[in-house]
Amino acid sequence: MSKILEGLYYSEDHEWVKVLEDDVVLVGISDFAQAELGDVVFVDLPEEGDELIKGEEFGAVESVKAASDLIAPISGEIIEVNEELVSEPEKVNQEPYEAWFVKVKMNNSKELKDLMDHKAYKEEISE
Amino acid sequence: MIRYNKLIFELSTEDRVGYSLPNSKFSDYNINDLKTDYLRTEEPDLPEVSELEVLRHFTNISNKNFGVENGFYPLGSCTMKYNPKINEEIVNFNNFKRLHPLQPVSTTQGAFKVYYDLQKILAEISGFHEFSLNPYAGAHGELIGLMIIKKYHESRGDFHKNKIIIPDSAHGTNPASVVVCGMEVIEIESNKRGRVDIDSLKEAISGRDDIAGMMLTNPNTLGIFEENICEIAKLIHKAGGKMYNDGANLNALLGKVRPGDMGFDVMHINLHKTFSTPHGGGGPGSGPVGVTEELAKFLPNPQVKKMDDYYYVENNGDAIGQISAFYGNYLVSLRALVYLLTLGKENIKLIGRYATLNANYVRNALKSTYELPIQGNCMHETVFNGLINKENDIKTLDIAKRLLDYGMHAPTIYFPLLFPQAIMIEPTETESLQTLDEFIEIMHKIAIEAKENPDKLKDAPTKTPIRRTDEVFAAKQMIFSYKDYLEYIEKRDE
Amino acid sequence: MFKYFAHTKADIDKMLKSLNINSIDELFSELPKEVILDSDYDIPSFKSESELRHYFEDLAKQNKELTLFSGLGAYDHYQPAVIDALTSRQEFMTSYTPYQPEVAQGTLQYIFEYQSMIQTLTGMDVSNASMYDGTTATAEACFMASAIRKRNKILISKTLHPNTIEVIKTYLKFKGLEWEFIDSEAGVTSFDDLKNKLDKDIAGVVVQNPNFFGYIENYDGFSETIKDNKSLFIVNSDISTLGVLKTPYEIGADIACGECQSLGMPVGFGGPYLGYLATNKKYVRKMPGRICGYTHDLEGNRAFVLTLQAREQHIRRSKANSNICSNQSLMALFVTIYLSVMGKKGLKKVNNLSYQNAHYLYDKLIKTNKFSDPFKQPFLKEFVLETTLSHDLIKEVLLKNNIFGGVSLSIFGEEYDNLINFSVTEKRTKAEIDKLISVLEALS
Structure with missing residues (x-):
């Protein structure tokens, strides 16, 4: 049974968005997604300052047998990248909700409304 | 046989040679006449071994391989038929x-x-x-x-x-x-x-x-x-x-x-x-x-x-x-x-028929224990979706590995992607009825083991030159050459 | 009955019975009736083994084995006897892609050893498990540069082998990428022209060393200039020459690629050969092709596996950077055995002997006054000359003497019209070289 945290927003691509303050958010992948991927061996991250466009890929996660693109759940500018994941990609498996990929300053916080809350996401993955 | 476990580089001894080349005929010329700027500064780290050492090394590592002449090789989609001499x-x-x-x-x-x-x-x-x-x-x-x-x-x-x-x-x-x-x-x-x-x-x-x-x-x-x-x-x-x-x-x-x-x-x-x-x-x-x-x-x-x-x-x-x-x-x-x-035309036309007969024979014989996701006849290969009996959490991977213990190559697994536990078996026309029967018997035996002694499958293979490998380690460490390997060993032993 | 099929009539009957059908044809009931074959293929009847031998012996007689003084991408180097003895072992020859590492350590280990040898010869960080040939490896290197730099244009030096240029062009054209040529100056890549043509669209720059004419190029300043432009430097080399020549790493290459045929592979009418590709570790995830890595099994034994497969087509499908799904594995074994036999000293000696033979021939030909050197650049085992003699005459007369050499480069296009090529490996004896010289000397 996958863990789903309350208070986060979720995308159909199994990413979570956590609001830190007003328009600043963290983005990561859900427990469900990490379990589907298996042991993560590599995380390909964008660079600080890159622009994030909702629906477009901004990086990738690789396990031994699978690769999954990271699809931006919201738009904005990347203000920080979690470099720790580059050397310790296993964190994505161990603590998926701690292992954020990018910190983003959103340019349209209304986009959050298009995402699912924890209940809707729970339904989504139980389908 | 003792387990051979050497890399060719580990056999290297300075000044040993495995080649035989003619003597210089024109010693007025020398490659060192080229400007040093054109030449590499260090010699490449190639091994220095004798001819017999080369033969033994590669013969020994070849023994860790499974070929069509070793036994049944039902790798789906790959048509592993006999390769004539x-x-x-x-x-x-x-x-x-x-x-x-x-x-x-x-x-x-x-x-x-x-x-x-x-x-x-x-x-x-x-x-x-x-x-x-x-x-x-x-x-x-x-x-x-x-x-x-x-x-x-x-x-x-x-x-x-x-x-x-x-x-x-x-x-x-x-x-x-x-x-x-x-x-x-x-x-x-x-x-x-x-x-x-x-x-x-x-x-x-x-x-x-x-x-x-x-x-x-x-x-x-x-x-x-x-x-x-x-x-x-x-x-x-x-x-x-x-x-x-x-x-x-x-x-x-x-x-x-x-x-x-x-x-x-x-x-x-x-x-x-x-x-x-x-x-x-x-x-x-x-x-x-x-x-x-x-x-x-x-x-x-x-x-x-x-x-x-x-x-x-x-x-x-x-x-x-x-x-x-x-x-x-x-x-x-x-x-x-x-x-x-x-x-010739007389025999080529039989290939499709025999390959298809063989695949259907195997398909029919295994469908009582392995899940057949698509009914009807198949052509030259047949796809199952793991065991019918899903208890004990036996995966297609375990079945494949257990087959190796029985001296047969595994079928193609996890392809096509349509079925989560896909096993794809292609027997080809060059296999005899005896070989097919033997394979069928082993597959049934594995199904029984899955029920009664699942650890036998989860631990498999145990009779092969090596056991299951750590693929996460390989992907994370990225050791792709002997140079990487030496660096890794040095770091590990520090 | 036929020797490659095991089924007897009784076997077939037994199988049909178990399937509850009367004939094999019933298994094909889903095939559309209108396309089912109703007659035999219009091809020859079967041949017995001795008939077959005769047939191919006769065919072989319609070919002529010549003494080779030509290279141009296929070189006649010495092949140690142990190679065929080992590569013909069925354990190597008949197995497939090492999907089950527990029963494929032989293949995986030699791939690891192969990668190690390409690594040390090129000086680069990492080699893949090999590719089809040097031309396609170079085209894939261009794709790789484009994917890494997210740019669409490649600069190609005019001193590349025309076959390599043609293959790159085909690949780029269909992928929707662009290219431009860097001019040559006195038979080598023009640094000035490179500087003129570098701009923000250039993903990569491809050069060949030794180049198509056999010349060893000087790349002083190339790497810095290319890196300043944030483009990648792709260096194509005949791998054998890297036993002595400055490595792609030392030249400042980001990707090293090229042909391995020169490591004793039979010229074989063009194949199979092997293309190598090596790069820096930071680019490994954009590298095409298989790669083998070191690991251990659950008992701690040293083991090798195919790794970083998440780059490849069977996982990435339409998002993969390359569609390649195999390597030239048996030829990678060939390379590994060859380099094991030759070792560092043997490979150097092969290059030195070839160098000596080629330079002796060069000096003698110049002395005939029938040949001249338009470029006067340093070379290793291959060179081009201009001549007052007719190219056709040279070809005919040499052929009469069972020699293939002095190849007119006009076969590669008008721009090379006046040049002929000679290539001499360590295999050529003094008698053979002297004969070539005397035949040419006698022409007018």
Whole structure:
């Protein structure tokens, strides 16, 4: 049974968005997604300052047998990248909700409304 | 035998030699006369070993491999048939092996005749007009075939036709080849019977004028014949597209039906699957591409032609261009011709029948214990979705590994992607009834073990040169050379 | 009955009975009736083994093995006898892609050793498990540069082998990428022209060393200039020459690629050969092809596996950077055995002997006054000359003496019209070289 945290927003691509303050958010992948991927061996991250466009890929996660693109759940500018994941990609498996990929300053916080809350996401993955 | 566990580099001793070269004849000259700026500063770290050490090393590591002559090798989609010895004898004739690809055509007429005759025989067997033997492998053939389709559309001014339809059951190379060829994929779902869903296809092409073609494996990757192939081809042709046949599964059709007659316009053949050339541990293969008469001028350069009884080479201005240094993996083509002439028309036509009989025999015998996701007959290979009895959490991987303990190679696993626990078995026509019965018996035994003694499967294999490997370690550590390895060991031991 | 099929009539009957059918044809009931074959293929009848031998012996007689003084991408180097003895072992030859590492350590280990040898010869960080040939490896290197730099244009030096240029062009054209040529100056890549043509669209720059004419190029300043432009430097080399020449790493290459045929592989009428590709570790995930890595099994034994497969087509499908799904594995074994036998000293000796033979021939030909050197650049085993003699005459007369050499480069296009090529490996004896010289000397 996958863990789903309350208070986060979720995308159909199994990413979570956590609001830190007003328009600043963290983005990561859900427990469900990490379990589907298996042991993560590599995380390909964008660079600080890159622009994030909702629906477009901004990086990738690789396990031994699978690769999954990271699809931006919201738009904005990347203000920080979690470099720790580059050397310790296993964190994505161990603590998926701690292992954020990018910190983003959103340019349209209304986009959050298009995402699912924890209940809707729970339904989504139980389908 | 004691477990051999050395790298060639670990045998190296300074000043030992394994070569024999002539003495210098012209010592007035020396490579060190070149400016030092042109020369490497350090010697490469190549091993220094004697001839016998080389032989022992590679013989010992070869013993850790499983080949077709070791035992049953039912690797689905790969057609692991017997690789005849006479093929190998003939490619070693000096008058083939020692021909320079650029030497005057008057001195290579026999070599060109081999090329020409093989392409003609392939054309006859598959129902096409002409083949190029230049593509190096199946995936290379796919790329070249798609280039031909793209070039055809461009030659008619249809630059916008750049969509290729591919069923979700396709080999991964199909969508990858499309993108490498600068086109886009439209994926369509298979229906419940594992075939192309005609309604999905119609929907995918309706109202579009940018359909360049469709790639289809037939029999498809589930080992099932696409019974609506003629209708599919008509739909694609009506939409202005060309039909590409991934010839990976041609073995099933030999003697029964020709891809060209089913409406395909382009196909590649894997000589290393259907026509018995050795797989060589992953290559060299050969992926000749055949086309209809309309598309023949687009075949890659150089093209081998014949006038009266003289063979010559032509570079055609309409061609897609050049895709190989010379004539492809020529010596692989030569092996395929030897095979085809060994069998002749009398025996080639039996291949599809025997391969299909063998696959159905295995399918029927295993369906009581292994889950058959698609009912009905199969062609040359059969796909199961793991054990029927799912208790004890036994995965397809465990079954495959246990088979290795029983001295058989595992089937293809986790492909096609349509079934989560896919096991794909292709027995080929060269296997005897006794071998099939033995395989069936072992598969049943494994099913019983899965129930009664699941650890036997989860721990398997235990009788192989090594046990299961740590793939996460490999991907994270990225040790790809002896240099990396030494650095890793040094760091580890610090 | 036929030797490659095991089924007897009784076997077939037994199998049909178990399937509850009367004939094999019933298994094909789903095939559309209108396309079922109703006659035999129009191809020859089967041949017995001795008939087959005769047939191919006769065909072989229509070919002529010549003494090779030509290279141009296929070189006649010495092949140690142990190679065929080992590569013909069925354990290597008949196995497939090492999907089950527990029963494929032989293949996986030699791939690891192969990668190690390419690594040390090129000086680069990492080699893949090999590719089809040097031309396609170079084309794939261009794709790789484009994917890494997200740019669409490649600069190609005019001193590349025309076959390599043609293959790159085909690949780029269909992928929708662009290219431009860097001019040559006195037979080598023009640094000035490179500087003129570098701009923000250039993903990569491809050069060949030794180049098509056999010349050893000087790349002083190339790497810095290319890196300043944030483009990648792709260096194509005949691998054998890297036993002595400056490595791609030392030249400042980001990707090293090229042909391995020169490591004793039979010229074989063009194949199978092997293309290598090596790069820096930071680019490994954009590298095409298989790669083998070191690991251990669950008992701690050293083991090798295919790794980083998430780059490849069977996982990435339409998002893969390359569609390649195999390697030239058996030829990679060939390379590994060759380099094991030759070792560092043997490879150097091969290069030195070839160098000596080629330079002796060069000096003698110049002395005939029938040949001249338009470029006067340093070379190793291959060189081009201009001549007052007719190219056709040279070809004919040499052929009469069972020699293939002095190849007119006009076969590669008008721009090379006045040049002929000679290549001499360590295999050529003094008698053979002297004969070539005397035949040419006698011409007018």
